[in-house]
Amino acid sequence: xxxxxxxxxxxxxxxxxxxxxxxxxxxxxxxxxxxxxxxxxxxxxxxxxxxxxxxxxxxxxxxxxxxxxxxxxxxxxxxxxxxxxxxxxxxxxxxxxxxxxxxxxxxxxxxxxxxxxxxxxxxxxxxxxxxxxxxxxxxxxxxxxxxxxxxxxxxxxxxxxxxxxxxxxxxxxxxxxxxxxxxxxxxxxxxxxxxxxxxxxxxxxxxxxxxxxxxxxxxxxxxxxxxxxxxxxxxxxxxxxxxxxxxxxxxxxxxxxxxxxxxxxxxxxxxxxxxxxxxxxxxxxxxxxxxxxxxxxxxxxxxxxxxxxxxxxx
Numbered sequence: 285x286x287x288x289x290x291x292x293x294x295x296x297x298x299x300x301x302x303x304x305x306x307x308x309x310x311x312x313x314x315x316x317x318x319x320x321x322x323x324x325x326x327x328x329x330x331x332x333x334x335x336x337x338x339x340x341x342x343x344x345x346x347x348x349x350x351x352x353x354x355x356x357x358x359x360x361x362x363x364x365x366x367x368x369x370x371x372x373x374x375x376x377x378x379x380x381x382x383x384x385x386x387x388x389x390x391x392x393x394x395x396x397x398x399x400x401x402x403x404x405x406x407x408x409x410x411x412x413x414x415x416x417x418x419x420x421x422x423x424x425x426x427x428x429x430x431x432x433x434x435x436x437x438x439x440x441x442x443x444x445x446x447x448x449x450x451x452x453x454x455x456x457x458x459x460x461x462x463x464x465x466x467x468x469x470x471x472x473x474x475x476x477x478x479x480x481x482x483x484x485x486x487x488x489x490x491x492x493x494x495x496x497x498x499x500x501x502x503x504x505x506x507x508x509x510x511x512x513x514x515x516x517x518x519x520x521x522x523x524x525x526x527x528x529x530x531x532x533x534x535x536x537x538x539x540x541x542x543x544x545x546x547x548x549x550x551x552x553x554x555x556x557x558x559x560x561x562x563x564x565x566x567x568x569x570x571x572x573x574x575x576x577x578x579x580x581x582x583x584x585x586x587x588x589x590x591x592x593x594x595x596x597x598x
Contacts, residue, residue: 311507311529311574312484324526325483329547330460332444333481333537335400336361346461346537347399348549350444352437354592355399357536358554358579359417359430362397363389401438409433412591414584416496426494426501428554429579431588433595447541447548450582452488452503454519459484459530459576461537461553484528486576488541488550489519499583503539503551505529507574515573529576539578551578 312321325333332349336357347357365386372385394408416427460483486505493502506517507529513521530537530553539551554577581588 312482313510313523313527315510316526318482321482321484321526321528322480324458325460325481327483328442329458329540330481330483331402331441332549333460333462335462336536337398337400339396339398343462343533344397345533345535346553347432348444348536348538348552349401349438349441350446350549350588351592352439352443353434354443354595355432355434356549356552356588357430357432358428358552359413360428360554361536362392362411362413362430364392364396365389399432399434401441404438404440406438407435409435410595414587416494427496427579427584429552429584431591444538444540444549445546446581446585446588447543447550448582448585449543450499452541452550452580452582453491455488455541456524457486457488457503457505457539457541457550458547459486459528459534459537459539459553461530461534482528484526484530485524486528487519487524488539491580493577493580497583497586499580501580501583503578503580505576507572507576509572517573517575529574550581552581553578 312318334347334349334355336344336347338344345358345361347355349355366388368387369384370387371382391411391413394411397408397411399406399408410433412431412433414427414429417429418426460481462481486507488503488505490504491500491502492504493500495501504518506519508521508523508527509515510523510527534553537553538549539553540547541550542548
């Protein structure tokens with residue numbers, strides 16, 4: 285078995301009957317120090333990356349400020365799972381596994397959340413979930429995006445500019461979000477440290493997912509191994525110097541691409557890695573080969589801007 289390792293930040297477990305889904309937050313190259321990812325996150329480009337919390341102080345995910353009173357994040361972070369479990373199944377590599385899952389998901393009230401930018405707390409006035417988002421357990425992450433209006437403006441952070449073109453594929457993207465830091469080798473976790481903001485890079489290898497406004501709705505990239513091309517799944521097999529895969533706590537964080545000498549927000553992370561990736565690319569390749577995904581901003585520009593314009597009129 286190939287024992288190549290990778291570096292992680294943060295994780296979340298969903299226990300099922302006999303199997304589990306394992307979501308990690310921030311996978312970096314095993315031959316690169318985590319300090320380099322941490323130092324990269326200090327770039328002023330990433331000041332617009334914030335944190336989303338529940339009222340009890342539990343960290344949920346990341347977010348991106350796009351105007352002084354408006355931010356984007358992934359929609360799924362605003363839902364509450366029912367404590368009641370029901371029997372279901374999930375198919376992985378053509379094999380069906382029995383699971384137990386929450387009986388229902390419900391959108392939480394705005395008062396359930398607060399946000400942090402540079403450790404200053406802000407509260408939500410309104411949350412708008414994309415109408416095409418499906419909160420079903422079997423959803424593929426389509427339209428996993430939400431707009432949040434804050435009760436007061438964030439005056440000390442420059443908001444992210446939005447990418448409005450459609451030339452994302454085969455372009456270098458930089459990725460940023462929050463999460464714990466884990467090192468693992470061959471699928472075995474052996475260390476957990478405090479959550480930090482981390483940033484890395486990846487090539488946007490493919491477009492896909494749902495078809496919305498005459499465009500694909502999701503941007504994809506895989507985590508390339510610096511030592512072997514065996515686990516390459518899409519795009520070029522050569523990793524970038526700070527190759528990175530975001531997940532879990534990075535959900536809601538941003539993917540930025542350079543356009544006209546300005547870094548612009550091109551995607552919102554929704555972390556699609558699940559049991560099949562864990563079973564094959566986690567255990568066999570030390571998590572190289574994982575697929576990352578972002579809700580694509582460009583087909584949603586009109587939806588984002590029209591909602592912000594309407595809220596500003598209130």
